[in-house]
Amino acid sequence: MWARLESNTIKEVLMRPKSLTIGGVQYPSNIFSMWTDSELSTIGIVPITMNSTNFKDKEYYTNTSITYTYNVETGKATGTYGTATAKDLTQLKTERKDNINREASSILQPTDWMVIRATEGGTAIPSDITTKRAAVRTKANSMCVQIDGASDVDAVAALYLVSNTGTEESPVYTRPLGELPTV
Numbered sequence: 001m002w003a004r005l006e007s008n009t010i011k012e013v014l015m016r017p018k019s020l021t022i023g024g025v026q027y028p029s030n031i032f033s034m035w036t037d038s039e040l041s042t043i044g045i046v047p048i049t050m051n052s053t054n055f056k057d058k059e060y061y062t063n064t065s066i067t068y069t070y071n072v073e074t075g076k077a078t079g080t081y082g083t084a085t086a087k088d089l090t091q092l093k094t095e096r097k098d099n100i101n102r103e104a105s106s107i108l109q110p111t112d113w114m115v116i117r118a119t120e121g122g123t124a125i126p127s128d129i130t131t132k133r134a135a136v137r138t139k140a141n142s143m144c145v146q147i148d149g150a151s152d153v154d155a156v157a158a159l160y161l162v163s164n165t166g167t168e169e170s171p172v173y174t175r176p177l178g179e180l181p182t183v
């Protein structure tokens with residue numbers, strides 16, 4: 001990403017290489033890959049360094065627009081995000097719980113026919129299937145309780161952070177929320 005300058009002011013932000021006319025001279029798009037930063041700066045084009053300090057995970061926050069600035073003293077252009085806004089906590093919790101319940105339903109679906117068969121025809125469900133189905137429902141309920149207990153958006157996000165509790169050679173990836181069992 002580059003800034004096109006005029007009188008030390010950013011006139012245009014270039015997201016990708018493109019042909020340009022500067023001072024009556026037509027430049028092809030390949031100058032961005034063929035020229036050095038120093039050569040580009042002679043015609044008023046400088047790379048933009050992104051400052052992502054305020055950028056937050058889009059799953060949990062709405063990020064603001066980027067403000068582009070040029071520092072004459074350093075000769076550097078910077079793009080900076082404003083302060084991110086947390087998404088609505090109630091809506092986020094509802095979405096996350098709905099996702100868990102859909103996933104649990106998807107896990108249970110292949111054995112639903114056994115429940116229907118038992119209800120309609122009296123054929124017993126194998127006990128290992130009953131136990132596994134109960135474990136899925138119990139874990140889904142537990143996960144929803146954990147989400148409900150989160151005090152803010154960051155606490156919800158923390159439930160989903162995956163870390164390696166094993167070794168580099170034998171990784172074991174876990175998250176505080178846990179995972180639904182399979183049937």
